[in-house]
């Protein structure tokens with residue numbers, strides 16, 4: 217045991233946005249012991265089924281180990297030269313906006329930082345987007361509208377301290393299991409703590425719920441407008457907080473005025489008695505947190521949903537205090553880190569704004585770059601539409617599988633087939649997307665790479681290597697930096713991930729970025745050993761000379777920052793006047809009733825397109841095959857028996873899976889998991905069925921509500 221302890225490496229789980237600390241112990245027989253890190257403040261030793269099976273998914277059988285061009289193995293120099301010269305030629309002939317990067321919330325912050333710097337500061341385009349657009353974009357947009365910044369105000373401990381936790385659009389038990397476990401444990405100690413789940417399905421999360429509201433798809437705006445109105449009617453607003461720290465309350469309330477109980481019941485499909493129970497509970501419970509995830513974000517009204525929720529917390533002053541606040545929980549391990557470096561097409565670095573000339577000057581001056589993107593680039597769905605239209609001549613996809621995960625996924629495959637030049641850097645050799653690559657670049661995987669991720673409560677944690685790099689695999693940041701240098705750019709001479717992180721931290725500091733919510737200037741200058749030792753750290757981490765008004769106190773002990781931080785209890789918002797904005801929101805206009813509302817999401821034991829979790833027999837045993845969950849009434853009407861094959865179809869495409877007939881589903885709705893790829897189940901790609909409708913503000917696709925048909929196959 218002593219030997220095992222000596223070789224134990226502290227790292228962070230590569231799956232969901234909870235960001236659990238993991239102790240990995242490589243053993244002499246080649247296996248790796250995995251345990252939860254008892255010292256990590258996200259999980260205190262807990263792991264879910266996916267995290268605890270990490271040791272079973274580290275085999276090299278499926279790995280991409282060498283660069284290839286046109287399917288033929290080549291050396292790195294040849295591959296990197298081909299990428300650099302082809303991108304250069306496209307830019308020279310068609311301009312900087314003729315090229316694009318499509319990245320991933322799986323990448324580490326250092327990877328994201330270098331790719332974003334190359335595209336925005338040196339190529340001069342903002343055509344860099346990521347699968348985080350499918351995950352978080354509506355929360356980002358809603359936060360920026362309300363707070364003037366993309367800030368998650370609270371911490372995980374707020375969820376334990378709350379007397380009411382509202383979970384909306386979140387199957388936390390399966391998608392963020394350790395946070396679910398923390399809430400369940402808190403409720404076991406304090407049974408008076410109430411849990412409300414708002415979801416069209418009665419999911420596993422409902423096991424700890426006191427109240428489940430089986431909401432109709434996209435009924436959330438009406439639901440929270442009704443709550444705002446109810447709070448005012450009951451005199452439950454915090455007039456001092458609203459008066460001193462916000463603007464726009466009257467307009468938001470006017471927009472909510474028509475949402476009386478009967479109107480909300482009609483719009484949401486929820487019984488009036490259940491609505492009243494929820495509204496009364498929220499009204500009388502000061503310590504309330506509202507958690508929202510993909511059911512809110514993946515919607516054509518996702519940004520309005522986020523603001524409808526935030527409005528209720530602003531109106532009651534329940535924000536940034538222990539046990540209170542709106543709480544967006546991220547799907548991916550590093551969606552938050554990607555946002556920090558500005559790795560989305562409408563962001564700049566360090567939470568600066570691409571639309572703001574002063575911000576652009578700051579970033580360009582810091583990078584010493586020849587140019588800076590001056591306008592937002594293409595968002596994920598638009599990006600692949602531009603590829604299909606022939607406007608993108610060279611595309612680099614890193615660490616993601618859009619031919620499965622994007623909506624209208626067959627169209628994405630056709631777009632890639634027609635694109636003149638596609639580079640894919642990945643850890644897996646054969647995915648639905650690598651099939652379209654002209655150049656394949658082998659990337660380092662979890663356990664091999666070094667860097668940081670940021671979880672849903674703004675906590676930056678280290679991923680540390682404990683395995684050698686296999687074959688010729690390289691870290692993503694190093695691959696992007698190599699191509700940048702070959703394109704003739706200076707400023708990419710990094711020797712390590714720690715050097716990239718240091719630059720990122722310096723850029724975010726008050727001196728370089730001005731007053732921001734995201735400021736980790738206090739983590740600059742840690743040096744190689746400080747970076748190696750860095751403990752999980754919540755931002756902001758401000759240095760000595762800081763904005764005295766907005767900077768909350770933060771401990772600094774030689775690179776270890778342990779104090780929890782919250783935002784906005786005393787105002788201090790990041791709009792120019794320091795006030796939050798209420799947003800007057802209107803529910804989406806009702807459309808013709810869909811034949812079926814097709815909803816997609818995760819199952820407990822798989823991650824994304826199963827390239828890793830699919831390797832574990834134990835994980836695959838939980839749900840061995842894809843399914844369509846539909847209500848017994850619908851099944852009876854359509855002559856579908858349990859386990860029959862059913863075809864789910866839309867105007868975009870079709871998928872064939874087995875029927876799971878339950879009473880946990882809303883009639884008229886069908887749920888199909890997103891994970892199965894052509895490799896695991898040839899006809900089960902639900903992304904091929906999903907429509908490409910998106911939120912007009914955030915550009916996030918509405919993956920939860922495609923209209924389509926279900927029939928026995």
Ligand code: SF4
Nearest residue numbers: 229231232236264267
């Ligand atoms: Fe990993 Fe998320 Fe499970 Fe934690 S809850 S072990 S981060 S998958």
